[in-house]
Amino acid sequence: MREILDEERFPPFRKLFFALEQAxxxxxxxxxxxxxxxxxxxxxxxxxxxxxxxxRNAYQHTTGANLAELDGELPRTVRLEVGMVDVPGCAEARVRVAVFDQGDLFGFSPANVRRGLMLAQALGDRYGYGCDRVRRPDGKVVWVQF
Known part of the structure; x- marks a missing residue:
């Protein structure tokens, strides 16, 4: 896991399949x-x-929202993007699931995020978190590729 610094570690989508907000x-x-x-x-x-x-992690840790008790619209702070990315050194493109939120990296630690990052580590080829200042200057992204 490392902070996103450049396109080598967090390449742009070759093809974005879809994006969801408030889902x-x-x-x-x-x-x-x-x-x-x-x-x-x-x-x-x-x-x-x-x-x-x-x-689920993004909503819980950036808004404090208990989704089970929340009726109606969700806070507009979380965005899911799923698509294909080219990864340097890999012959085939990879699928990336990325969740952007308005939280910051100050105080963010994989130790504080339990199930989501443990699953990403166990099931993905690569995963990470950091700041994507170009696309989301006010927050962070947690992602996994496979």
Missing amino acids: RPEFAGTVTRLKLAELNHPEADVAGVLARELM
Whole structure:
């Protein structure tokens, strides 16, 4: 895990499949799984689980929202992006699930984020967190590739 500094570590999407804002984590996970299954990606189920968990973490840790008790609209602070990226040194493109939020890296530690990052570490080829100052100057991103 390392802070995002350049396009080598966090390359732009070659193809963005979709992006969601204000989506409940379960919905985000289902959309991710269905879209990748439609593309016959072998990791569609894994991607769905990771999207759901990273979204859940982002809402919980940046807004303090208890999603089980929240009715109506969600805070507009979390964005999921799923797409293909080219990774230097890899012959094939990778799928990346990235969750952007308005939290900052001050005080952010993988030790404070439990399930989502543990799953990313266990199920992904690469994962990380940091600041993407170009796309989201006011927050951070947590991502996983496979």
